Amino acid sequence: PLQAGIVGLPNVGKSTLFNAVSNSAKAQASNYRFCTIDPNVGLVDVPDERLDKLAELVKPNKVVPTQIEIVDIAGLVRGASRGEGLGNKFLGNIREVDAIIHVIRCFEDENILRDEGEINPVGDKEIIDTELQLKDLESVEKKIQKIEKQARVGGDAKAKAEFEVLKRCQEWLLQGKNVRELGLAKEELPAIADLFLLSIKPVLYVANVDEGSMHTGNKYSEILQKVADAEGAQMIILNNSIEAQITEMEDPDDKAMFFEEYGMKEAGLNRLIRAAYKLLTLRTYFTAGVQEVRAWTIQEGWKAPQAAGVIHTDFEKGFIKAEVIGYNDYVKYGSEAACREAGRLRIEGKEYVVADGDVMHFRFNV
Ligand code: GDP
Numbered sequence: 001p002l003q004a005g006i007v008g009l010p011n012v013g014k015s016t017l018f019n020a021v022s023n024s025a026k027a028q029a030s031n032y033r034f035c036t037i038d039p040n041v042g043l044v045d046v047p048d049e050r051l052d053k054l055a056e057l058v059k060p061n062k063v064v065p066t067q068i069e070i071v072d073i074a075g076l077v078r079g080a081s082r083g084e085g086l087g088n089k090f091l092g093n094i095r096e097v098d099a100i101i102h103v104i105r106c107f108e109d110e111n112i113l114r115d116e117g118e119i120n121p122v123g124d125k126e127i128i129d130t131e132l133q134l135k136d137l138e139s140v141e142k143k144i145q146k147i148e149k150q151a152r153v154g155g156d157a158k159a160k161a162e163f164e165v166l167k168r169c170q171e172w173l174l175q176g177k178n179v180r181e182l183g184l185a186k187e188e189l190p191a192i193a194d195l196f197l198l199s200i201k202p203v204l205y206v207a208n209v210d211e212g213s214m215h216t217g218n219k220y221s222e223i224l225q226k227v228a229d230a231e232g233a234q235m236i237i238l239n240n241s242i243e244a245q246i247t248e249m250e251d252p253d254d255k256a257m258f259f260e261e262y263g264m265k266e267a268g269l270n271r272l273i274r275a276a277y278k279l280l281t282l283r284t285y286f287t288a289g290v291q292e293v294r295a296w297t298i299q300e301g302w303k304a305p306q307a308a309g310v311i312h313t314d315f316e317k318g319f320i321k322a323e324v325i326g327y328n329d330y331v332k333y334g335s336e337a338a339c340r341e342a343g344r345l346r347i348e349g350k351e352y353v354v355a356d357g358d359v360m361h362f363r364f365n366v
Pocket of ligand 1 (some may be wrong): 008009011012013014015016017061075107109112208209210211239240241242260
């Protein structure tokens with residue numbers, strides 16, 4: 001599964017959040033799985049109301065959600081890019097994730113230490129950004145040095161084009177900006193693909209606010225929201241301590257009371273997991289049989305055979321066709337048979353681009 005890494009300065013609430021994610025998964029109904037792969041890596045189910053709805057209609061023996069991996073990347077500090085506080089190790093961990101969940105402290109609490117003085121969400125965000133950018137600059141400049149000659153002399157067209165892209169990245173990074181905002185074209189990406197840049201990874205900001213502001217946000221999260229908007233990035237407001245408390249409750253009635261008391265419809269973590277899933281530009285299709293109703297993860301734009309390959313490589317190799325019912329139709333008519341009768345079951349071929357929410361049934365040769 002794809003991975004999202006939790007980053008942020010010390011004492012902003014990263015571990016609290018990671019623990020909440022792991023506990024919540026453990027405490028959920030039996031079909032909600034979480035397993036700790038190692039102390040800092042957890043595999044977590046992605047909550048999806050559509051899956052619940054399909055399960056209600058089909059009443060299968062088993063319901064299987066799709067999952068993502070959440071990694072707690074502790075220990076980033078100012079100077080990490082120079083190796084400060086094991087910085088290189090943590091930056092290396094970021095290199096391996098597909099997306100970044102950046103937790104930023106938007107709560108005041110004098111008992112909880114801050115190295116950086118007054119609460120300053122934008123400043124904190126910039127400290128982390130800067131470390132990632134410096135590391136990226138190092139990678140970009142190394143490669144520039146390597147291909148500079150090739151690009152200048154002789155005039156190897158490919159090297160020249162790559163050199164251009166690298167130079168633009170360099171200038172951008174020197175301005176203190178993240179490569180993700182540079183808007184590189186698809187054709188330009190191969191020039192930097194081998195560098196596994198950090199600041200190009202999609203990011204979700206989590207404003208960790210105090211209890212009183214969890215529905216409204218506060219002055220800190222407001223400033224941060226403006227910055228996120230300017231970057232075209234998503235931000236969600238959470239109170240990590242509350243989330244951690246919720247996950248410690250085992251009795252569903254206690255939980256319901258707690259939700260009511262705090263005016264919550266669901267755990268904020270569900271929002272977090274869904275947002276992280278979206279950040280990874282993932283799409284979901286479903287299979288719905290009496291044995292099992294299951295959600296499967298694909299990327300945007302995948303065609304039917306590739307999507308079938310997620311279930312089994314044989315499905316992809318031997319793909320003949322797919323029977324497809326749109327999610328809304330499935331719910332409207334209530335069953336596969338009813339959809340078939342109403343003419344809402346389509347037969348699609350190899351070129352069909354799977355839509356988010358499709359309920360699929362594959363036909364294949366073995
Ligand atoms: P990390 O260093 O970023 O992993 O931070 P931790 O999750 O260990 O949190 C540091 C301290 O802040 C702990 O004592 C937490 O209980 C506390 N903390 C975390 N989130 C909140 C919050 O939303 N409000 C308050 N007041 N304290 C919090």
